Amino acid sequence: MSAEDTHRSVEVAARVERRWAAIAVIIIVGMALLAAFAGIHQATMPQPRVETTDPSRIHLSGEFVESNLGSVLETNGNVTVRAIGQQYSFTPACIVVPVDTPITLRATSADVVHGILIQGTNVNTMLVPGYVSEQLMRFTRTGDYLMPCQEFCSFGHEGMWGKVKVIDKTDFANRAKSGGRLSCVGQ
Amino acid sequence: MLVNRKLILAHFWFAFAVFGVALTLGAWQMFIRSPIGTWLSNPELYYRSLTAHGTVMGYVFPTLVAMGFGYAISESALEQRLVGVRWAWTGFWLIVLGSVMAMIPIALGRASVLYTFYPPLIGNLFYYLGVVLVVVGSWIWVALMSINLRVWRKAHPGATVPLAMYANVAGSYLWAWTAVGAALELLLQIIPVAAGLKNTIDAGLARIFFSWTLHAIVYFWLVPTYIAYYTIVPRAIGGRVYSDTMARIAFILFLVVAMPIGIHHTFADPQVGAGFKFIHSAFTALVALPTLLTVFTICASVEIAARLRGGRGMFGWIRALPWDNPMMLALAFSFVMLGFGGAGGLINMSYQLDASIHNTQWITGHFHLIFGGAIVIMYFAIAYDLWPHLTGRELIDLRLIRTQLWFWFVGMIVTTFPWHWVGILGMPRRMAYFDFGDPAIAPQALSVTFSAIGGFILLTSGIMFIVILARGMRAPQADAGAYRFAVAVHQPTTVPVALNTHALWVALMIALTITNYGYPILNLATTAGTSVPAVYVGAQ
Ligand SMILES: [Cu+2]
Numbered sequence: 047m048s049a050e051d052t053h054r055s056v057e058v059a060a061r062v063e064r065r066w067a068a069i070a071v072i073i074i075v076g077m078a079l080l081a082a083f084a085g086i087h088q089a090t091m092p093q094p095r096v097e098t099t100d101p102s103r104i105h106l107s108g109e110f111v112e113s114n115l116g117s118v119l120e121t122n123g124n125v126t127v128r129a130i131g132q133q134y135s136f137t138p139a140c141i142v143v144p145v146d147t148p149i150t151l152r153a154t155s156a157d158v159v160h161g162i163l164i165q166g167t168n169v170n171t172m173l174v175p176g177y178v179s180e181q182l183m184r185f186t187r188t189g190d191y192l193m194p195c196q197e198f199c200s201f202g203h204e205g206m207w208g209k210v211k212v213i214d215k216t217d218f219a220n221r222a223k224s225g226g227r228l229s230c231v232g233q
Numbered sequence: 234m235l236v237n238r239k240l241i242l243a244h245f246w247f248a249f250a251v252f253g254v255a256l257t258l259g260a261w262q263m264f265i266r267s268p269i270g271t272w273l274s275n276p277e278l279y280y281r282s283l284t285a286h287g288t289v290m291g292y293v294f295p296t297l298v299a300m301g302f303g304y305a306i307s308e309s310a311l312e313q314r315l316v317g318v319r320w321a322w323t324g325f326w327l328i329v330l331g332s333v334m335a336m337i338p339i340a341l342g343r344a345s346v347l348y349t350f351y352p353p354l355i356g357n358l359f360y361y362l363g364v365v366l367v368v369v370g371s372w373i374w375v376a377l378m379s380i381n382l383r384v385w386r387k388a389h390p391g392a393t394v395p396l397a398m399y400a401n402v403a404g405s406y407l408w409a410w411t412a413v414g415a416a417l418e419l420l421l422q423i424i425p426v427a428a429g430l431k432n433t434i435d436a437g438l439a440r441i442f443f444s445w446t447l448h449a450i451v452y453f454w455l456v457p458t459y460i461a462y463y464t465i466v467p468r469a470i471g472g473r474v475y476s477d478t479m480a481r482i483a484f485i486l487f488l489v490v491a492m493p494i495g496i497h498h499t500f501a502d503p504q505v506g507a508g509f510k511f512i513h514s515a516f517t518a519l520v521a522l523p524t525l526l527t528v529f530t531i532c533a534s535v536e537i538a539a540r541l542r543g544g545r546g547m548f549g550w551i552r553a554l555p556w557d558n559p560m561m562l563a564l565a566f567s568f569v570m571l572g573f574g575g576a577g578g579l580i581n582m583s584y585q586l587d588a589s590i591h592n593t594q595w596i597t598g599h600f601h602l603i604f605g606g607a608i609v610i611m612y613f614a615i616a617y618d619l620w621p622h623l624t625g626r627e628l629i630d631l632r633l634i635r636t637q638l639w640f641w642f643v644g645m646i647v648t649t650f651p652w653h654w655v656g657i658l659g660m661p662r663r664m665a666y667f668d669f670g671d672p673a674i675a676p677q678a679l680s681v682t683f684s685a686i687g688g689f690i691l692l693t694s695g696i697m698f699i700v701i702l703a704r705g706m707r708a709p710q711a712d713a714g715a716y717r718f719a720v721a722v723h724q725p726t727t728v729p730v731a732l733n734t735h736a737l738w739v740a741l742m743i744a745l746t747i748t749n750y751g752y753p754i755l756n757l758a759t760t761a762g763t764s765v766p767a768v769y770v771g772a773q
Contacts, residue, residue, distance in 0.1 A: 056723050063479055063529075070525035077579065078515040084585050092500060092507045092584060096756075101765050133768075154503075158354050158768050159436055161501070161592055165659030165673070168588040170501055174437050175353060175765040177503040192673050196592035196661035198347055200354055200770065201277050204664040 097178040101156050104130065109178075110154055116227030117143055119219065128227075129153045131160035131173045131195060134202030138229035140209040144218035145188045151181045161197035164210050172197060185212040234312050235305060235716055238623045240321055244301030245616060245623075247329060248294050249699055255289035256695040258282045263648070263688035268669045268678045270685070276665030280345040283663065285336060287348030290604075292367050293332050295454040298612050299408070300324070300374045302457045303401050305619055307378060309716040310395040311385045317377045324377075327370030335363025343771045347663065349447070350423060352439040355767045358427040361419050368412050375405040393728045396477055397464040397718045399735075400484040404456030406739050407449060407488050410746070414445025414495070426767045433764035437504030438757040444495035445750055452491035452520075454604055458611035459483065462531050462564065465618055468719035469560035472538025477721035479530045481732040486523035488738045493749035494520060500584050501591045504763075509753050510584060516749065517582035524575060528568070535564070537722065559634045563614035566642040570606035574599060577653065595656025598649040605691075606645040610638065613698055620705050621713035628705045637701060640694035648687030651680035 104110040110130055116138050117127045125147050130137050132155065143149055153162060155173040163170045164183075171179045185191075195206035211230040221228055235241070262282055264270040308315050315321065337359065338344040344356030382394065382402050394402075418439050425431045463480045467473055474480060496513035499505055536550055544553025555561050577599040580586045590596065617634060621627050628634065655677045660667075669678045731737055757763065 059476060059722065062533075063476055066529045067526060070522055070529075073525070074518045074521055077518045077583070081514055081518075081583050081585065082511070084583075092510050093503060094507045096504055096506055096760075098760060098763050100762055157766075159351055159440075161661075163592065163659060163661060168585075170588045170591045172499070172502045172592075174440065174503055176435065176763040177437050179501075179503040190673075192659070192671075194659075194661045194664075198280075198351060198663040200768070201280060201345070203280075204276055204666055 093180050095180075097180070098176055099154050099178050101154070101175040104154065104156060109152070112137070114227060116229040117141060117218075117222075118227055119222040123147070125149045125218075127151045127153075129162070129208075130156050131162065131199075131206075132156040133158060133199055134195075134206040136162070136193070136195070136206070136208035138208075138231050140211060140230040141193070142211045142213060142218070142221075142228050142230040143185065144215045145185050145212050146215060147184065147218075149183045149185075151183055152178060153181075154178050158199045159197050160195045160199050160206070162208075163194055163196040165192045165194070167191065170196070185210075188212045188214060234314075235308050235622050237304060237308065237315050237318055237321070240315070240318065240325070241301045241305050241619075242623050243325055244297045244304070245619075247325075248297035248301065249616070249702065251289045251297075251332065252294045253695055253699055255286045255294065256692055258286045259290075260685075260688035260692040262286065263681075263685040266664065266666050267681045267685035269682055271666065271669075277342055277345065279665035280347070281339055281342050284345050284347050285339045288335060288339065288364070289332075291348045291450070292364060293328065295457075295604075295608075295612075296367065296371045296408075297328065298615070299404065299453065299457050300371060302460070302615055302619075303374060303378055303405065305623075305716070306397045306401045306460070307381045309622075310397040310401075310718055311381065313381070313385055313388070315377070316381050316384050320373055321377055324370040324373030327373070328367050331363045331366025331368075331370060333363070334366060335360050341771075345770055349443060350418070350439070352418075352423055352426075352434045353436050353765050353767045354770055355423065355427050355434070356770045358424065361424050361427055365416070365419055365424075368416060372409060372412070375409040378402050378405040393725055394733055395718065396474070396480055396721075397460055399481060399733070400456065400460045400463070403484045403488045403735060403738070404453060404460075406735060407456065407491060407742070408453040410739075410742060411446050411449035411453060411492060414442045414447075417445075418442035432767050434767055435757065435764045437502070437763055438754065440499055440502060441496070441505065441750070441753055441757060444498045445492075445746070446495070447498050448495040448517075449491045451600070451604065452487050454608050456484070456487065457615060458567065458608045459487075459527060461611045461615050461618075462527060462567075463534075464718040465615065466531070466560055466564045466719070467534040467538065468717060469618060470535065470538045470555050470558055470564075471541060472534050472536075472719070474719050474721040475530045475533035475537065477723070477725050478728070478732065479526055480721075481728070483523040483526045483530070485732070485735075485738045486526075487520070488735070489741050489745065490516060490520045490522070492742050493745040496749070496753065497582055497587075500587050504757060505753055509749070512749060514582055514584055516745075518579075521575070521579065524571070528571075531564070531568075534719075535561075557631070557635070559617055559631060559638060560614055562635055562638050563610050566638060567607045567610050567614075570602050570610070570642070570645060573649075574602035574607055577602065590656050592662060593656035594652045594660045594662050597662045598652030598656060601652070602645065602649045606642075606649070610641055610645075613638065613641070616698075616702060619716070620702060621711065622716045624706055624708075625710055625712070626705055626708040627711040627713070628701065629708055630701055630704065633697065633701055637694050637697040640690055640697065644687050644690030644694055646687070647690060648684050651683040651687075655680045 338357035344360035544550030
C-alpha cells in the first residue's frame with residue numbers, strides 16, 4: 047500500500063466509525079427519551095416521596111397496626127390496601143380488591159427485606175424495613191392472582207406466597223358497607 | 234515475555250477449581266428446585282449452596298481471572314518483568330485465605346445471606362471478613378498494575394501504552410473504585426453488627442451502598458472479555474484490530490459510565506425518590522455505548538481476517554472465517570449471548586419495563602447469559618490461548634476444546650431462555666422449591682425442567698474444560714514463542730494524551746459517582762429512625 051492509499055483507508059475507517067458512533071448515540075438518546083415520555087406522559091414514574099416507619103413499633107401504633115391492614119373503600123371511590131410482610135407471610139395473606147378501580151397499595155416490612163409481586167401484572171415493589179412502599183395499581187379482570195414474596199428473606203422464603211382476589215365492584219361495595227378493613231382470608 | 238508463570242498459573246488454577254465447585258453447586262440447585270428432583274425437604278441446604286455459588290462466582294472466580302490475566306498482560310504487553318512479585322503472591326494468598334474463611338460459615342449454615350448480603354439479615358462475622366480479605370488481596374493487584382505501568386512509562390518516556398495494558402489498568406481502577414461501595418457497607422454497617430458492637434442497621438442505606446458495587450462489578454468481570462475481543466481474537470484468527478482508538482474509547486467509557494448507574498437495581502425500592510432512579514436509568518442506557526462500539530469494531534476486525542483469507546461479498550466473507558479455530562467459535566458464541574443478554578439488559582434499564590420482571594427468574598436468566606455466558610466463555614478462550622505460554626506445552630485437543638465451547642453455549646441457552654420465560658410469568662427468583670402441584674404454578678414445571686437439563690450440560694462442559702487444561706499440563710513440550718497481542722490495521726504512532734493516561738477518566742468516574750450517589754447516600758445517612766433491628770441468621 048502506498049502512503050496515499052494508507053492515508054485514504056485511515057480516513058474511510060474513521061468516517062465509518064464516526065457514523066456508527068452517531069447511530070449508537072442516537073439509539074441511546076432515543077431510549078432515554080422514550081423512558082422519560084412514558085414516565086411523564088403515562089404517569090409511570092416510581093414513588094416520588096421517601097417515607098419512613100419504625101418496624102419495631104408498627105404493631106403498636108400508626109398506619110400499619112393490625113386492625114388497619116387490608117382494603118378500605120375511600121370516600122372518593124378509590125381503594126387503599128395496607129399490608130405488611132414478615133418472615134414468612136404477608137398480612138393480610140389474601141388481599142381483596144374491586145376490579146376497574148384505582149388502588150393504592152401501601153406496604154412495609156416488619157423485619158427483613160421482602161418483596162411483593164402480583165403475577166400477571168406490573169405490580170412489583172420491594173418492602174424494606176424502615177420505609178413505606180407505595181404502589182398504584184388497577185386490575186382489568188376479576189380472578190385470583192398469586193402474590194409471592196420476590197426477595198430472599200431467609201430460610202422460609204419459598205413458603206411466602208400471598209393471594210389477591212379481584213372481585214366485582216358492587217360486591218366489593220356491599221362488603222365495604224359494614225365498615226372496617228376487608229380481606230379474603232378465611233373465605 | 235512471561236516470567237512469573239507460576240504466579241499466573243496459581244491464579245488461574247485456584248480460579249478454575251473454585252469455579253468447578255460453584256458450577257457443581259449451581260447444577261445441583263437447579264436439579265432440586267425442578268420437578269425432577271423434589272426430594273430435598275430442607276431448604277436451608279439450598280440457601281447455603283446458593284450463597285456459596287454466588288460468593289464464588291461473583292467475587293472469587295472473576296477477580297482471580299482478571300488478576301492472573303492482568304499479570305500476564307503486564308509482563309507480555311509491556312515486555313517487562315513484573316515489579317512487586319512478592320506483593321502479588323501476598324495478594325493471592327490473601328484471596329485463598331479469605332475464600333476459605335468465608336466458605337466455612339457458609340458450609341455450617343451460619344451465613345446464608347447470599348452474596349448480596351441482605352441486611353438486616355446478618356450472618357457470621359467470618360463470612361464478611363473473608364470477603365473483605367478477597368477484596369484487599371485484589372486491591373494489591375490494582376496497585377501493582379498501576380506501579381508496573383508507571384515503571385514502564387519512566388523507561389519509555391512519551392511512548393504509547395500498549396492497548397492491552399491500557400485496558401487492563403482501566404479495568405483495575407474500575408474495580409478499585411466500585412469495590413468501595415460494598416466495602417463501606419461492610420465496614421461501616423454490617424461488620425459492626427455482625428461483631429455484636431451494634432444491633433441495628435439501616436437496610437435502605439445498605440442497599441444503596443451495595444448498588445454502588447453491584448453494577449460496575451459486572452463491567453469489571455467484563456473487562457478481561459473485552460480485552461480478549463480486542464487484543465487476542467484478531468491475532469488468533471489472523472486478522473487486525475480495526476481501530477486502536479475506538480478500543481481505547483470503549484474502555485474509558487466503561488471506566489466512566491459503568492460506575493454511576495447502580496441505583497437501577499433499586500428501581501422498586503422505597504428509599505430512593507423517582508429523580509435519581511430516572512438519572513440512573515438514563516446513565517444505564519449510556520453504558521450500552523461502549524458495547525455498541527465494540528460490537529462494530531470487533532465485527533470489522535473479524536471481517537478483515539475473513540477478507541485476508543479470500544472471503545468476498547456483502548456476507549460471503551462470514552463463510553471464509555476460520556470456524557474450526559476455538560477462538561473464532563468462542564467469539565461467535567460470546568457475541569450471540571451478549572446480544573440476547575444485552576437486549577434483556579435494555580429492558581431491565583427501563584423503569585417501566587423493569588416492573589414486570591423485577592426480581593423474577595428473568596433477572597437470573599439475564600445475568601447468567603451475560604456473565605456465565607458471554608463473559609465466562611471468553612475466560613475459557615483466554616485460558617486456552619495463554620496455556621501453551623504458561624506451561625510450555627501445546628494444547629492438542631482442538632476437537633475437544635470446540636466440543637467444550639459448544640456444550641457451554643448450548644447449555645447456557647437451554648438454561649437461561651426458560652428462565653426468561655418463567656420470569657415473564659412472574660416466577661420469583663431465589664426460591665428453594667416450588668409447589669408444582671398448584672395449578673397456577675404447574676405450567677412452569679416444563680420450563681424449570683429444561684433449565685435443570687441446561688445446568689447439567691454446563692456442568693459437563695465445565696468438567697471438560699478442567700480436563701483439557703489438566704491434560705495440557707502434561708502434554709509434550711513445545712515452544713509457543715513470545716505471547717503477542719493483536720495489532721491494529723493502522724497502528725497509532727501517537728495517541729492523544731487523554732487516551733494514553735487514565736487520570737482524567739478516573740477523576741470523571743469519581744466525580745460522576747459523587748453526583749449520582751452523593752445526595753441519596755447523604756439523605757439516607759442523615760434521616761433519623763431508619764435503622765432497624767438486625768436479624769441474625771442461624772441464631773434461633
Ligand atoms: Cu419474604
